[in-house]
Amino acid sequence: MHLQVSQVSKSFGEGRDRKLVLETISFELFSGQFMALVGSSGSGKSTVMRLIAGLERPSEGTIHLDGVPVRRPGSDRGMVFQKYSLYPWLTAAQNVAFGLSLQGRGKAEIRERTAYFLDVVGLADAARLLPRELSGGMQQRVAIARALATEPKVLLLDEPFGALDLQIRESMQEFLHDLWKRTGLTALLITHDIEEALLLAGTVHIMAPRPGRIVHTVDVQLDRSDLRHLRVSQPFLELREELASRLRSLDGSLL
Amino acid sequence: MARSPALRRFLSHPWVLGVLGILTVFLVWWLVTASGMVDKLFLPGPGAVWLAGTDQFQRGILVADAVASIKRVFIGFAISAGLALPIGIAMGTNRTICHFLEPLMALIRYMPAPAFIPLLIIYFGLEELPKVMLIFIGTFFFNTLMIMDAVKFVPSELVETALTLGGRGLPILTRVVAPYIAPQVLDTYRINMASAWNLVIVAELVAANEGLGKRISLAQRFLRTDEIFVGLIVIGLIGLMIDLGFRFLMRRACSWAN
Numbered sequence: 001m002h003l004q005v006s007q008v009s010k011s012f013g014e015g016r017d018r019k020l021v022l023e024t025i026s027f028e029l030f031s032g033q034f035m036a037l038v039g040s041s042g043s044g045k046s047t048v049m050r051l052i053a054g055l056e057r058p059s060e061g062t063i064h065l066d067g068v069p070v071r072r073p074g075s076d077r078g079m080v081f082q083k084y085s086l087y088p089w090l091t092a093a094q095n096v097a098f099g100l101s102l103q104g105r106g107k108a109e110i111r112e113r114t115a116y117f118l119d120v121v122g123l124a125d126a127a128r129l130l131p132r133e134l135s136g137g138m139q140q141r142v143a144i145a146r147a148l149a150t151e152p153k154v155l156l157l158d159e160p161f162g163a164l165d166l167q168i169r170e171s172m173q174e175f176l177h178d179l180w181k182r183t184g185l186t187a188l189l190i191t192h193d194i195e196e197a198l199l200l201a202g203t204v205h206i207m208a209p210r211p212g213r214i215v216h217t218v219d220v221q222l223d224r225s226d227l228r229h230l231r232v233s234q235p236f237l238e239l240r241e242e243l244a245s246r247l248r249s250l251d252g253s254l255l
Numbered sequence: 256m257a258r259s260p261a262l263r264r265f266l267s268h269p270w271v272l273g274v275l276g277i278l279t280v281f282l283v284w285w286l287v288t289a290s291g292m293v294d295k296l297f298l299p300g301p302g303a304v305w306l307a308g309t310d311q312f313q314r315g316i317l318v319a320d321a322v323a324s325i326k327r328v329f330i331g332f333a334i335s336a337g338l339a340l341p342i343g344i345a346m347g348t349n350r351t352i353c354h355f356l357e358p359l360m361a362l363i364r365y366m367p368a369p370a371f372i373p374l375l376i377i378y379f380g381l382e383e384l385p386k387v388m389l390i391f392i393g394t395f396f397f398n399t400l401m402i403m404d405a406v407k408f409v410p411s412e413l414v415e416t417a418l419t420l421g422g423r424g425l426p427i428l429t430r431v432v433a434p435y436i437a438p439q440v441l442d443t444y445r446i447n448m449a450s451a452w453n454l455v456i457v458a459e460l461v462a463a464n465e466g467l468g469k470r471i472s473l474a475q476r477f478l479r480t481d482e483i484f485v486g487l488i489v490i491g492l493i494g495l496m497i498d499l500g501f502r503f504l505m506r507r508a509c510s511w512a513n
Contacts, residue, residue: 099421
């Protein structure tokens with residue numbers, strides 16, 4: 001798997017209302033990588049995600065997945081939204097099965113894969129519950145299982161834990177890290193939380209707002225054997241503070 | 256008053272107070288008429304109304320009238336609901352169609368449907384068609400615009416999720432939009448059904464051979480206030496039953512939305 005984002009710019013609106021939201025973004029993502037885009041609101045990080053998903057088209061530049069230009073949404077790029085994306089009339093299992101049945105797969109295959117991916121996210125017991133009967137964290141795990149069930153080449157996570165309480169967010173971060181280690185998935189995470197990005201991603205791009213652009217890239221070399229320990233370890237805190245001050249200076253330059 | 260928990264629990268049941276409210280009105284009605292304060296010609300007692308009702312029922316008029324009115328309402332409303340669904344969805348999903356039709360519909364919506372009666376009689380005579388058409392005109396535009404609104408408020412995440420799962424075109428409509436709006440569509444129908452009942456009575460007051468509205472206007476001619484009351488109560492009961500039917504349907508079909 002090779003995702004290539006090259007020289008991508010995006011503007012919204014026409015004529016005098018035309019507004020540049022992304023300016024010449026470039027990066028590459030390879031199989032098994034976990035990458036994060038970090039930035040404050042207005043940095044266009046969600047737009048990057050929507051462009052890769054094919055929900056928007058770039059104004060300039062190209063996005064290729066395994067050499068094929070991205071033209072529209074497809075199940076090779078699974079996406080998890082911040083919230084409200086489970087179908088409220090379907091049970092957890094039916095939500096996970098949704099993509100598979102859209103693709104017209106056989107009943108036996110759907111049943112088997114749904115059970116498998118519910119198990120992967122640890123929700124085998126919740127198969128028959130409706131989304132409103134699930135906690136916020138469980139809902140996002142169903143959404144992740146649903147995106148994984150169609151076996152995307154890359155998983156796009158748009159602030160997946162942004163709407164969750166702090167404690168649940170921490171356990172979900174551990175869950176996602178564990179999932180990544182177990183399944184070897186390729187992921188692109190959008191977040192405004194530096195700690196989250198550093199915990200999970202091997203490569204972190206820092207984005208600056210107005211217009212959105214990548215201003216700094218860090219290759220994170222940390223011992224991730226125990227995330228709880230890592231959160232409070234000295235090298236982690238130093239790196240976090242360094243990036244936080246960078247982000248602050250970006251926001252400060254706008255005042 | 257003894258404030259036992261059992262009594263309080265009994266009173267807190269929503270049905271109990273509702274029935275109590277209706278019974279209060281009946282009681283006041285009965286007291287007023289039994290005391291002889293009001294001329295029976297203007298306000299017959301519950302007993303007289305009951306007798307008039309059973310008399311109509313025994314002669315078969317009551318059922319024939321109710322069936323005639325219900326038939327008109329259902330045919331007119333079925334056409335209205337059936338056309339409003341695809342057009343409302345089209346307007347809610349397609350901006351061009353919406354811009355083309357919305358001002359027109361908003362305009363016609365404000366024309367009072369009963370004002371169309373003279374035209375409908377000139378065009379279609381005095382048979383069933385003008386009455387059915389009146390119900391159609393009176394409910395179609397409301398149905399359509401309310402369904403359009405329901406479609407517009409489908410969260411974009413739900414549609415976009417389906418797109419990123421490999422969905423496209425018609426399946427998105429049938430498997431995402433349709434189930435999401437189903438509760439609101441049923442509620443739209445439930446609310447606009449009330450206008451359909453208003454309109455069928457209006458149409459029958461003007462011209463009809465049978466129907467609950469026709470019976471009321473005949474009763475007026477002979478100063479049979481007891482029969483007017485029979486008509487009013489029967490219309491109310493049928494309307495209530497339809498309303499409850501829609502609520503039941505919604506609870507059964509869209510339990511996720513409760």
